[in-house]
Amino acid sequence: MPEAPGTPHRFSSGRRRETLRAILERIAPPAARFDEKGRDEAFAIIDGVLAERPAAMRRQLGLFLLAIDVLAVLTGGRTFRRLAPHAQDRLLGRLEHAPVPIVRSGFWGLKAVLLMGCYGREAVRSSIGYRPSLRGGGLRKATP
Secondary structure: OOOOOOOOOOOOOHHHHHHHHHHHHHHOHHHHHOOHHHHHHHHHHHHHHHHOOOHHHHHHHHHHHHHHHHHHHHHHOOOHHHOOHHHHHHHHHHHHOOOOHHHHHHHHHHHHHHHHHHHOOHHHHHHOOOOOOOOOOOOOOOOO
């Protein structure tokens, strides 16, 4: 369904959100400890990042998530979010190291967006001591 002009894009809604949540919690361990507010913040970041991407890219990512669920059913008899954690890890590992470049690219694109959602939250950044330089890109000088 096309989006109405001026309507913010919500990629992470419905079943897709549950699949994204399950993948996020396997890829970014701090996400497993998020409360509902933390999850909402993470998904707001994810939605914001994806809203800036072309609609075709969002459709491709949506198809990739569908493919993950299909593979989960074929290999484990359940959708991804209903697989046991070790089965989820095994499936994600296969995608991460797939011999087909487009599958690896899809996985790494998904992983990048999910990591932005997790580590883009102020509470997570401060808990791991991440303090980005406001001047951008440069490495901080180590102080002896």
